[in-house]
Amino acid sequence: MKRYLVGGAVRDKLLGRAVVDRDFVVVGASPPEMIAAGYKPVGKDFPVFLEPGTGEEYALARTERKTGRGYHGFSFQADASVTLEEDLERRDLTINAIAEAEDGTLVDPYGGVRDIEQRVLRHVSAAFVEDPVRLLRVARFAARYAPLGFTVADETMTLMQQMVADGEIDHLVPERVWAETRKALAEPQPSAFLRVLRESHALAVLFPEVDALYGVPQRAEYHPEIDCGIHVEMVLDMAARIAPGDALVGYCALTHDLGKALTPADVLPRHVMHEQRGIAPVQEMSQRLKVPNDFAAMASAVCRYHLNAHMAFELKPGTILKLLDALGALRRPERLETFLHACEADKRGRLGSEDAAYPQANYLRAARDAAAAVSSQPFVEKGLVGPAIGEALDRARVKAIASVPKPA
Structure with missing residues (x-):
């Protein structure tokens, strides 16, 4: 029985990145031998075991054979006869097909170390197409x-x-x-x-709403990058810069301008009402991909209201309160943060605007705090009941928002 560290852990060590998960392959062992050695079986589709001391996963070396369409159509062979090289050959990319023996020796039959050095993502074998x-x-x-x-x-x-x-x-x-x-x-x-x-x-097959943005022009004075598809790419990268690791902000960035693909040709390069046109494709894409409800709801909100954020200083206090209510931001301030991150990414995800300030964000945060600080208790104490309380509360919140200073 020989044990090897494999996959992402080896790759990230070679790249000098932090290793998060460690996966191991065992060669020359059978399931009964693993159990006899104290390993606990946990694999459903193929033999995987938990090491008794560390709790880390150890999988028996295995091969795969295509038996049908899609990614479910596979049969596996996992026994003591499967070699390390055969196990590594079934992996997707050469940079993920490197093993490290217990003494630190690297086993690299498919050139993964070379591809890491040359910064190349390369498939291991023709079997890549099977999954x-x-x-x-x-x-x-x-x-x-x-x-x-x-x-x-x-x-x-x-x-x-x-x-x-x-x-x-x-x-x-x-x-x-x-x-x-x-x-x-x-x-x-x-x-x-x-x-x-x-x-x-694949983009046109999996994300046709996004693919349709490429080649659609925008007004150069607002979007020097011109192409709507290029703009979405820039907004995505800006979102990753503003809110690192936040996939929710990323999804809002991906979908915020889908309506621009539906702008009538005779109107281009202007995109009047694109935020309203975008709601349907955002909802359709979210439903098709079965994204979580919070992702779907926030993406629709960003699509519909992102221009309101850009125009925050021009909005009436009552309109700002309606925006905060629509976002559910008075009770959940984190929703406003997600919205503002996505809107800032949209504003700065343009050629030449990468380092631009976005003072609208702090203004809307202050407006939210001012509105949220208004309590209904005084109106209850005055004897108001039912809808009258809500109406009085809204009037007080509008007044509180109106008192928030705007940047000079």
Whole structure:
């Protein structure tokens, strides 16, 4: 029995990144032998065991054989005859197919160390095409490692394009698409996720609402980057900069301008009413991907109200109160924070505006605090009842918002 550290732990050690999860492979052992050695079996689809001392997972080396379409269509072989090289060959990328022996020796049969040094995301073998989730994983790894200079190998991109052409990704269920997307939105450079999906032609299949933004022009005086798709990429990366690791802000950034793809051609490059037009595609995309309710609700709110945030200094106090009520921000101030992060990312996700100030955010925070500080108790003590309390409370909150100073 030989034990090896494998996958992301080895990759991240070589990249000098913090190792979060450690996965191990055991070669030359059978399930009864693992149990006899004190390991606790936990695997459902293939033999995985918990090490009795550390609780870490140890999987028996295994091979995979494609038996059907999609990512469920696999059979596994896991026994003492499977070699380490065979186990590593079934993995997606060479940078994830490196093993480290207990003495620290690296086992790298597929050139993963070289690809880490050359900053390349490359598939291990032709079996890559058998699992459509791998296409999304490559795009997600691009979002994580693009800041380090990683790019997708040409031959891997060709395989991914073939997967799309063959309809393999049509078998992805929404939950898997969303799981990888959510992770990608929390990475340092989510724009790379979109670019890889677009180059592989998968964006039009998985996210047609987003793909439709590319090539749609905007007014250069407000958007020097012109292209709506490029703008969304910039907003995604700005969201990752403003709220690192926050996939909710990222999803709002991804969907905030979907309405611009529906602007009539004779109106372009203006996008009047795009925030209203965008609500339907945001809701449709959220339903199709089965995103969590809080993601869907906040994305719709950002789509509908982001121009209100940009125009905060011009809004009447009553309109600001309606905005706060629509966001549920009086009781849940964190919802206002998410909204403001996404709106700031939109404003700064433009060519030349990357370091621009966004004073609207602090003004709306102050307005929220002023409104939330108003209590209904005085009106109850005055004898008001029912709707009269709410009406008086709203009037007092509007007055409190009106007292908030605006930047000079």
